Amino acid sequence: MPELRQNIITRDWVIIATERARRPETFVSRREKRAALPLHDPSCPFCPGNESQTSAESLRIGDEAGWRTRVVANKFPALVREGMLSRRMSGIHRSMQAVGYHDVVVEHPRHDAQLPLLREEEIFDVLSAYQRRYVQVREDGRVETILIFRNHGVAAGTSQPHPHSQIVGLPVVPAQVRMRLEIATRYFDETGECMFCRTVKDERSSGDRIIFATKHFLSFIPYAALSPFHTWIYPLRHMSSFESCTEDELRDLARCLKSVLGRLFHGLNDPDYNLLIRSLPTHLVQTDYFHWYMSIVPRIAISAGFELGSGMFINTAIPEQSAEFLRGIGEAK
Amino acid sequence: MPELRQNIITRDWVIIATERARRPETFVSRREKRAALPLHDPSCPFCPGNESQTSAESLRIGDEAGWRTRVVANKFPALVREGMLSRRMSGIHRSMQAVGYHDVVVEHPRHDAQLPLLREEEIFDVLSAYQRRYVQVREDGRVETILIFRNHGVAAGTSQPHPHSQIVGLPVVPAQVRMRLEIATRYFDETGECMFCRTVKDERSSGDRIIFATKHFLSFIPYAALSPFHTWIYPLRHMSSFESCTEDELRDLARCLKSVLGRLFHGLNDPDYNLLIRSLPTHLVQTDYFHWYMSIVPRIAISAGFELGSGMFINTAIPEQSAEFLRGIGEAK
Numbered sequence: 033m034p035e036l037r038q039n040i041i042t043r044d045w046v047i048i049a050t051e052r053a054r055r056p057e058t059f060v061s062r063r064e065k066r067a068a069l070p071l072h073d074p075s076c077p078f079c080p081g082n083e084s085q086t087s088a089e090s091l092r093i094g095d096e097a098g099w100r101t102r103v104v105a106n107k108f109p110a111l112v113r114e115g116m117l118s119r120r121m122s123g124i125h126r127s128m129q130a131v132g133y134h135d136v137v138v139e140h141p142r143h144d145a146q147l148p149l150l151r152e153e154e155i156f157d158v159l160s161a162y163q164r165r166y167v168q169v170r171e172d173g174r175v176e177t178i179l180i181f182r183n184h185g186v187a188a189g190t191s192q193p194h195p196h197s198q199i200v201g202l203p204v205v206p207a208q209v210r211m212r213l214e215i216a217t218r219y220f221d222e223t224g225e226c227m228f229c230r231t232v233k234d235e236r237s238s239g240d241r242i243i244f245a246t247k248h249f250l251s252f253i254p255y256a257a258l259s260p261f262h263t264w265i266y267p268l269r270h271m272s273s274f275e276s277c278t279e280d281e282l283r284d285l286a287r288c289l290k291s292v293l294g295r296l297f298h299g300l301n302d303p304d305y306n307l308l309i310r311s312l313p314t315h316l317v318q319t320d321y322f323h324w325y326m327s328i329v330p331r332i333a334i335s336a337g338f339e340l341g342s343g344m345f346i347n348t349a350i351p352e353q354s355a356e357f358l359r360g361i362g363e364a365k
Numbered sequence: 366m367p368e369l370r371q372n373i374i375t376r377d378w379v380i381i382a383t384e385r386a387r388r389p390e391t392f393v394s395r396r397e398k399r400a401a402l403p404l405h406d407p408s409c410p411f412c413p414g415n416e417s418q419t420s421a422e423s424l425r426i427g428d429e430a431g432w433r434t435r436v437v438a439n440k441f442p443a444l445v446r447e448g449m450l451s452r453r454m455s456g457i458h459r460s461m462q463a464v465g466y467h468d469v470v471v472e473h474p475r476h477d478a479q480l481p482l483l484r485e486e487e488i489f490d491v492l493s494a495y496q497r498r499y500v501q502v503r504e505d506g507r508v509e510t511i512l513i514f515r516n517h518g519v520a521a522g523t524s525q526p527h528p529h530s531q532i533v534g535l536p537v538v539p540a541q542v543r544m545r546l547e548i549a550t551r552y553f554d555e556t557g558e559c560m561f562c563r564t565v566k567d568e569r570s571s572g573d574r575i576i577f578a579t580k581h582f583l584s585f586i587p588y589a590a591l592s593p594f595h596t597w598i599y600p601l602r603h604m605s606s607f608e609s610c611t612e613d614e615l616r617d618l619a620r621c622l623k624s625v626l627g628r629l630f631h632g633l634n635d636p637d638y639n640l641l642i643r644s645l646p647t648h649l650v651q652t653d654y655f656h657w658y659m660s661i662v663p664r665i666a667i668s669a670g671f672e673l674g675s676g677m678f679i680n681t682a683i684p685e686q687s688a689e690f691l692r693g694i695g696e697a698k
Contacts, residue, residue, distance in 0.1 A: 034443060034463035036537065044540040047463050052441040108385040110367060110671075110679045123567045124560075125588050130367035130380050181670025189669025200671060204369065207377040208676025211544065227457075234456045255458050306670040329673060336522025337514025338443075338533060340662060341641040343541025346443045 037256035040227060043215055046256040047346045054348055056357035059260050059332050061301040066185075069144035069193055077107075078138045078194040090135065091165050093157050101157045102138045103165045103199070109134035110200070117174055117203055133169050133201030137161050138194065145195045146302075147184075148293035155286035158197070162309070163282065165199050166275055170314045175201040177209060177313050180274070185304025187331040197307075205313045213313070213322060220321035228323030232266050241355040243295065248281045249288040253351040253358075259333045260349035261300065261358070263292060265326040272322045274311040289326070292358075296330060299361035304331040370589035373560060376548055379589040380679045387681055389690035392593050392665050394634040399518075402477035402526055410440075411471045411527035423468065424498050426490050433487065434494045435471045436532070442467035443533070450507055450536055466502050466511075466534030470494050471527065478528045479635075480515075481626035488619035491530070495642070496615065498532050499608055503647045508534040510542060510646050513607070518637025520664040530640075538646045546646075546655060553654035561656030565599050574688040576628065581614045582621040586684040586691075592666045593682035594633065594691070596625060598659040605655045607644040622659070625691075629663060632694035637664040 036045045077085040080098060088105035105113075111132030119128045139158045140150065147155065162180050169178055182197040183190040190196075219227040235241055235252045243251045243263065251265045265288055267281065277285065296303060311324040339345055369378045410418040413431060421438035438446075444465030452461045472491045473483065480488065495513050502511055515530040516523040523529075552560040565583055568574055574585045576596065584598045598621055600614065610618065629636060644657040672678055 033448065034445060036461045036463045038459040040457055042540055045535075045537050047443045049441075049443045049463075051445070052443070108382075110380045110382045110385070112367060112384070115366065123571075124373055124563055125567075126371040128369045130369045130382075177675070179671060179674045181674050183669040187667070189667040198670065200675075202675065202677075204378050206675040206677050207375055207544075211540075230457055234458075238456075306673050308670050308674040310674065327673075334520070334522040336516040337531070337639040337641050338512060340639050340660075341512045341514050341643065342510070342533075342535070342539040344535075344539050 039254070039256040039258070040219075040231065041212055041215065045344055046258055047344065048256075048350060049346050049348050050350070052348050053350055054260075056349065056353050059300060059303075059349060061303045061332075063301070063304075066302065071142055071144055073143045073194070076143055076194050078136075078192070078196060079143050080141045086136075086138075090168060091161055093161055098141065100154065101140065101161045103135050103161055104138065106134040106136050106198070111202070128203070130203075131174055132203050133172070133175065133199065135165060135169075135199040137165070137197040137199060139197060140195055143194050146297070147182075147195060148290055148297045150290070152283070152286045152290055155290055156283050159282045159286055159289075160279075162197070162199065163275060163277060166311075169199065169201040170275070172201065174203050175314055176205050177202040178311065179308065180311075181306060181308040183306055185302075185331065187304035188306050209313060212310075213316075216321045226270055226321055226323050228266060228325065229270050232268060240352045243355055243358045244288060244291045246284050246288040246291075248284040251288055251292045253355040255351060257347055257349070257351045257354070258345040259329060259335075259347055261296065261303075261330045261332060261354050262347075263296075263328040263330075263358075265289065265292060265328070266323065267325070270320075270323055272312040272316070272319045272324060274309050274324045276318065276324075285326075292328065295358045295361040296328070299358055300330065300332075305329060306331065372587070372589040372591070373552075373564065374545055374548065378677055379591055380677065381589075381683060382679050382681050383683070385681050386683055389682065389686050392633060392636075392682060394636045394665075396634070396637075399635065404475055404477055406476045406527070409476055409527050411469075411525070411529060412476050413474045419469075419471075423501060424494055426494055431474065434473065434490045436468050436494055436498045437471065439467040439469050439531070444535070461536070463536075464507055465536050466505070466508065466532065468498060468502075468532040470498070470530040470532060472530060473528055476527050479630070480517075480528060481623055481630045483623070485616070485619045485623055488623055489616050492615045492619055492622075493612075495530070495532065496608060496610060499644075502532065502534040503608065505534065507536050508647055509538050510535040511644065512641065513644075514639060514641040516639055518664065520637035521639050542646060545643075546649075549654045559603055559654055559656050561599060561658065562603050565601060573685045576688055576691045577621060577624045579617050579621040579624075581617040584621055584625045586688040588684060590680055590682070590684045590687070591678040592662060592668075592680055594629065594636075594663045594665060594687050595680075596629075596661040596663075596691075598622065598625060598661070599656065600658070603653075603656055605645040605649070605652045605657060607642050607657045609651065609657075618659075625661065628691045628694040629661070632691055633663065633665075638662060639664065 086104040091103035419437040424436035448464040
């Protein structure tokens with residue numbers, strides 16, 4: 033019997049489609065192996081030696097031997113840094129200049145690096161770059177929301193194989209984000225607790241959907257996972273902003289992320305995925321009701337007319353089975 | 366300079382990415398021509414002669430010579446017809462049985478039929494089947510929302526080439542739909558007019574984004590189009606529900622739809638797309654503030670981490686240029 037499960041964060045329903053559900057192992061990517069990449073590609077703007085081809089480097093992590101991670105401006109930015117935040121009205125239509133930030137985090141000098149196969153210290157460099165750039169962008173008062181995300185593979189929307197992430201600073205709070213904040217606020221008002229802390233507590237006590245736990249983080253499949261192997265990583269400590277992570281916590285997150293991405297990599301044959309960090313809008317400070325987290329969405333299912341029309345999702349994987357499957361995959365070497 | 370444009374229906378912002386914008390002709394699908402389909406496929410459950418392979422036919426349009434359009438139950442339904450609507454609580458989690466309808470509209474007996482290449486009378490049959498089944502499903506008091514949609518092509522989420530659409534009856538109102546109703550209600554309360562009627566009036570007077578107009582319908586590219594060639598078809602007359610369309614209007618819609626899909630077919634080389642009808646939740650009756658419409662979303666862009674994280678979209682096509690391009694494509698023969 034198929035089941036509707038409510039996503040506690042958006043209050044939307046997900047259909048767990050038992051009638052068409054598939055065993056976890058059937059989701060292993062049948063895509064042909066990615067073409068082996070060279071260690072260094074002389075025509076890649078992100079490879080060492082081509083630093084002058086990228087614009088406006090805002091951050092570099094490294095030493096005299098060279099950089100390990102860099103943050104540069106996107107060459108074809110969706111938002112530009114210069115401009116006024118004035119809104120224009122034309123009849124019923126509102127517009128404004130797309131002022132903001134659109135940066136690229138070049139994660140590693142090696143063209144063929146794979147995030148889950150890097151050492152924890154290297155993943156820590158990437159997370160540090162995220163956080164340090166987050167703080168820089170947040171300083172610009174025009175920015176209201178900062179998105180950090182990573183598109184892995186063509187189905188996830190990237191065509192540049194050199195490992196990279198993106199950081200976008202928006203001059204607005206997206207309606208979707210406002211709605212989530214409202215729901216979290218209402219939950220706090222009604223119960224006196226953070227909805228996310230409560231979720232962590234419940235998931236730890238049931239254990240059914242847990243993938244991996246570290247000292248400071250818990251990774252699990254959401255109860256109302258939107259799609260097969262949709263995965264969350266929550267900090268155990270209540271923090272509203274990614275910025276609040278201590279160095280010790282970031283190192284622990286690197287460990288957790290390596291394990292989770294490694295399980296997806298080895299267990300599902302390196303699926304394409306999107307990874308994103310959901311943090312508090314920058315004009316809010318630490319709140320009792322919002323808790324930042326990381327979301328990983330393997331691009332295994334195609335969202336179609338149903339999803340477009342309803343905003344709801346149909347998931348053909350049972351969350352508890354997905355978690356069990358990933359627990360059974362050894363950690364990446 | 367990139368521009369943020371506000372989607373009046375969701376109040377979310379779309380980035381019109383001028384820095385990476387492409388001319389309309391660059392969006393022509395480079396996908397290889399679809400494999401030519403046979404007129405009849407003996408192994409296809411939707412082809413004539415195999416009617417017994419489909420379950421629970423609820424509607425048939427045709428005559429003694431045979432059927433022209435059928436509505437049958439989906440063999441692997443996301444929702445099932447039998448069951449109670451009771452909600453279960455387990456800790457903070459809510460679930461319910463996925464009770465509802467999941468039907469398939471077999472649009473035409475020919476396995477190789479292409480909607481825009483059919484005659485207007487044949488498209489009218491499909492739209493009539495939508496409407497007649499809509500009325501049947503709405504009679505079931507457990508149903509709160511009816512979605513009608515069509516997935517065309519693999520990128521749009523279908524693997525069955527025989528031309529078909531789907532009708533889903535949900536026992537809930539999706540949060541996304543609730544939010545749209547709230548916004549439309551507020552607009553009506555503030556201005557005394559229907560936001561959608563106002564949009565039609567404005568688009569007709571500017572003309573910049575119009576694709577095609579018929580006696581009762583207007584098709585145009587939304588001011589804040591979410592993706593390249595995102596297209597709307599609005600009824601000119603104020604109607605909240607698709608059910609209210611008269612026969613005369615449905616015939617006119619067939620004409621409009623044929624023209625619009627034909628322009629996409631010929632102009633963009635038969636792109637994959639999702640088509641959907643946004644109608645009022647079934648427990649509401651005709652309202653002053655909501656207006657049903659049809660939305661067509663070609664699957665040209667891939668939504669990635671940015672879209673997932675923000676609910677916002679980056680569009681690399683300028684809506685006015687897309688409309689001009691489609692106006693210039695002759696109607697399908």
